[in-house]
Amino acid sequence: MIDFRPFYQQIATTSLSAWLETLPLQLKQWKKQAHGDYAKWAKIVSFLPDYSAEIDLREKVEAKLASPLSEGETQHLVYHLKQLMPWRKGPYHLYGVHIDCEWRSDFKWDRVLPHLSPLKDRTILDVGCGSGYHMWRMVGEGAKMVVGIDPTELFLCQFEAVRKLLNNDRRANLIPLGIEQMQPLHAFDTVFSMGVLYHRKSPLDHLSQLKNQLVKGGELVLETLVIDGGVNDVLVPADRYAKMKNVYFIPSVAALINWLEKVGFKNVRCVDEAVTTLEEQRKTDWLENESLIDFLDPNNHSKTIEGYPAPKRAVIIANNP
Numbered sequence: 001m002i003d004f005r006p007f008y009q010q011i012a013t014t015s016l017s018a019w020l021e022t023l024p025l026q027l028k029q030w031k032k033q034a035h036g037d038y039a040k041w042a043k044i045v046s047f048l049p050d051y052s053a054e055i056d057l058r059e060k061v062e063a064k065l066a067s068p069l070s071e072g073e074t075q076h077l078v079y080h081l082k083q084l085m086p087w088r089k090g091p092y093h094l095y096g097v098h099i100d101c102e103w104r105s106d107f108k109w110d111r112v113l114p115h116l117s118p119l120k121d122r123t124i125l126d127v128g129c130g131s132g133y134h135m136w137r138m139v140g141e142g143a144k145m146v147v148g149i150d151p152t153e154l155f156l157c158q159f160e161a162v163r164k165l166l167n168n169d170r171r172a173n174l175i176p177l178g179i180e181q182m183q184p185l186h187a188f189d190t191v192f193s194m195g196v197l198y199h200r201k202s203p204l205d206h207l208s209q210l211k212n213q214l215v216k217g218g219e220l221v222l223e224t225l226v227i228d229g230g231v232n233d234v235l236v237p238a239d240r241y242a243k244m245k246n247v248y249f250i251p252s253v254a255a256l257i258n259w260l261e262k263v264g265f266k267n268v269r270c271v272d273e274a275v276t277t278l279e280e281q282r283k284t285d286w287l288e289n290e291s292l293i294d295f296l297d298p299n300n301h302s303k304t305i306e307g308y309p310a311p312k313r314a315v316i317i318a319n320n321p
């Protein structure tokens, strides 16, 4: 089972120490209700080898040894990692094994990184971090500490698997809760929320919850689905959007900026807009599920299969005054 005590020790003497008032009890409760397969997934992590590797987190997420693994060792690694499928966010390059995830999360990182205040020495929260790909890239940029929060247990186990294979690096940690369960800490220099807002039933509450985690002057990095349109244009899909059941609000960039200003953010600016391509989200050997090609109208890729505008994403940066 995954042990959170090293994280508690790590934060005890930092600006995150107030979290110890609620977190250990919440995680105790969480363990009791965790996904039925959590114990199995956590066991797979424990089967992974402890190598001492050369790590690159700046250009990609890679671990390698001076001499490559044998055929048998590679098969052993692939066998265990494939039991943690589907791998959605990546890619990871671990000892010659290329975990070619559904998403090229490096594409998103390349769109976001040029616009950020330097991450060096910052304490960072990544809300909805998935398997943690972007957290490792934040560590690669010199962050002091990165905390991810994501309630999906499989992603926690994927994160712990990658962490183990990255020399058990503790500069990043994943807490398996939802953002709404976090007490307001006002302690993070940068808060990321990427790919989460449209999954939230109450988007303004989500924005306030993000604000509550930032220090004064801290930076929010918000990445989400958007539509074209003006300040009052918001798509609320009738049923599914791109086959997803849990998509609630897709605003225009102008509407999103208005929401952020309404909850008190300042200096709100959109730094990037990009239509999601079939190179960025696609089927690979590391997932059995459908992918973007199956979510689009086969005769018109500018529409989803339901007839909505195809996925387009924006990156918004804002400050907590």
Ligand SMILES: C[S@@+](CC[C@H](N)C(=O)[O-])C[C@H]1O[C@@H](n2cnc3c(N)ncnc32)[C@H](O)[C@@H]1O
Pocket (backbone or CB within 6 Å): 089, 105, 108, 127, 128, 129, 130, 131, 149, 150, 151, 152, 155, 177, 178, 179, 180, 193, 194, 195, 196, 199
């Ligand atoms: C589309 S993925 C985005 C992953 C990653 N941030 C990225 O941009 O590639 C959305 C993630 O949000 C997580 N999530 C869903 N509800 C959440 C909540 N209430 N608080 C935090 N994360 C949540 C999901 O488990 C999932 O990993």
